[in-house]
Amino acid sequence: MNKITKNQIEQLKPSATLAINEKSKILEKGGKKIYRFGFGQSPFPVPEAIVSSLKKNSNKHQYLPMQGLEELRLEIANYLNKNNNNNFTKENIVIGPGTKELMFHTQIAFAGEVLLPAPSWVSYQPQAVVAQNKVHWLQTNRDTNWFPAADLLEEKIKKIKEKKLLLLMNSPNNPSGKVCKNLKEIAEVAKKHKLIILSDEIYSQLTFNNDYKSISNFYPEGTIVSSGLSKWCGAGGWRLGFFAIPNELDELKKSLIKLCSESFTSVSAPIQYAAIEAYKGDHSSYIDNVRKILSCVGNYVYENLNSNKIILDKPDGGFYLFPEFLNAKFSSSSEMCEDILKKTGVALLPGSDFGLENHKMIARLSYTDFDGGAFLSHTSGSKKLDDADLRKYAPNIVDGVSKLKEWSNLL
Numbered sequence: 506m507n508k509i510t511k512n513q514i515e516q517l518k519p520s521a522t523l524a525i526n527e528k529s530k531i532l533e534k535g536g537k538k539i540y541r542f543g544f545g546q547s548p549f550p551v552p553e554a555i556v557s558s559l560k561k562n563s564n565k566h567q568y569l570p571m572q573g574l575e576e577l578r579l580e581i582a583n584y585l586n587k588n589n590n591n592n593f594t595k596e597n598i599v600i601g602p603g604t605k606e607l608m609f610h611t612q613i614a615f616a617g618e619v620l621l622p623a624p625s626w627v628s629y630q631p632q633a634v635v636a637q638n639k640v641h642w643l644q645t646n647r648d649t650n651w652f653p654a655a656d657l658l659e660e661k662i663k664k665i666k667e668k669k670l671l672l673l674m675n676s677p678n679n680p681s682g683k684v685c686k687n688l689k690e691i692a693e694v695a696k697k698h699k700l701i702i703l704s705d706e707i708y709s710q711l712t713f714n715n716d717y718k719s720i721s722n723f724y725p726e727g728t729i730v731s732s733g734l735s736k737w738c739g740a741g742g743w744r745l746g747f748f749a750i751p752n753e754l755d756e757l758k759k760s761l762i763k764l765c766s767e768s769f770t771s772v773s774a775p776i777q778y779a780a781i782e783a784y785k786g787d788h789s790s791y792i793d794n795v796r797k798i799l800s801c802v803g804n805y806v807y808e809n810l811n812s813n814k815i816i817l818d819k820p821d822g823g824f825y826l827f828p829e830f831l832n833a834k835f836s837s838s839s840e841m842c843e844d845i846l847k848k849t850g851v852a853l854l855p856g857s858d859f860g861l862e863n864h865k866m867i868a869r870l871s872y873t874d875f876d877g878g879a880f881l882s883h884t885s886g887s888k889k890l891d892d893a894d895l896r897k898y899a900p901n902i903v904d905g906v907s908k909l910k911e912w913s914n915l916l
């Protein structure tokens with residue numbers, strides 16, 4: 506492929522999720538009530554024990570090893586082996602300032618082409634463009650649970666000349682909110698064709714039925730597991746993520762570490778020390794409550810939007826839904842989202858930002874517009890949450906859903 510030009514870089518749009526946040530802020534400043542269903546940020550505070558570990562370690566000021574703090578890497582490997590049934594050592598772990606940065610460097614280090622399910626998270630494709638990796642889209646739909654069907658994946662691979670391929674997988678999924686049910690079948694195809702899988706498991710602890718499986722269990726030698734602090738413990742702004750890279754992909758790991766050392770050097774020392782507590786400590790009651798709230802809010806939105814005007818799937822995890830507006834007649838999903846924002850104040854992201862064809866009237870809805878701290882402090886283990894709790898602690902969700910429903914009824 507030809508080198509990307511400065512002009513092509515100038516043409517890149519700012520990350521879609523960040524752009525909608527900026528647009529919503531401007532409208533809000535002008536006095537409009539905005540329902541922030543566009544931006545996917547955890548609404549919950551970081552667990553107290555992890556915050557306190559950060560405070561205790563604020564005096565740590567030295568540069569840390571390029572690959573990441575050894576003690577943290579050891580805890581992450583232990584954590585994955587215990588919870589994900591993996592077999593990693595600390596040598597397999599690389600720490601970065603968020604998984605996004607590690608993915609970007611991986612795309613640069615990887616010499617081959619990229620397979621992306623459509624829909625996929627907004628940053629995979631622009632990162633591939635900057636890294637000059639050709640992208641092959643794998644179309645999915647509601648009937649395939651928004652994940653690639655294994656036989657279609659194999660058909661696609663056979664049509665591609667380049668044999669070094671990187672497949673991006675993300676379950677629980679952003680934007681669909683679904684958990685992949687055909688991991689084993691996809692892993693079999695990947696193994697047969699020696700694909701590298703980058704398994705983005707950033708939402709894995711937020712799986713509502715608490716029965717998470719990683720594709721690395723079916724294809725350990727070819728799967729990179731990607732996760733971090735951003736979603737399960739509300740620490741997106743701390744910027745800490747990791748990759749677990751199997752021994753078989755050692756060359757790629759070495760290139761990745763070199764690129765990291767020439768760009769960000771190492772992740773902030775206090776954050777790495779604090780993250781030891783995140784992976785060593787027991788945060789199960791916090792996570793259980795977070796999951797319970799998200800599942801209750803997600804199901805409320807699902808049940809209240811699901812109608813003869815809007816189709817959507819019951820959420821399995823993470824914090825997104827992917828509604829389709831059946832009678833909407835716009836030239837593109839972004840035009841539809843602009844109309845929704847203008848008429849109702851509900852900010853959504855168009856399906857086209859995730860690689861879906863423009864004419865599909867689908868948008869991503871993030872159900873995180875509530876005060877997670879207040880909700881969490883009124884949620885304890887066994888108490889069931891009901892609509893009254895939701896009205897009290899997530900009023901923007903209730904009102905935004907009702908505005909969206911009114912809008913869809915006028916179509």
Ligand SMILES: Cc1ncc(COP(=O)(O)O)c(C=O)c1O
Nearest residue numbers: 603604605626679707733735746
């Ligand atoms: C699917 C997915 N992967 C990765 C990321 C980036 O996470 P991090 O904060 O670790 O860079 C996000 C954040 O929105 C995401 O939704």
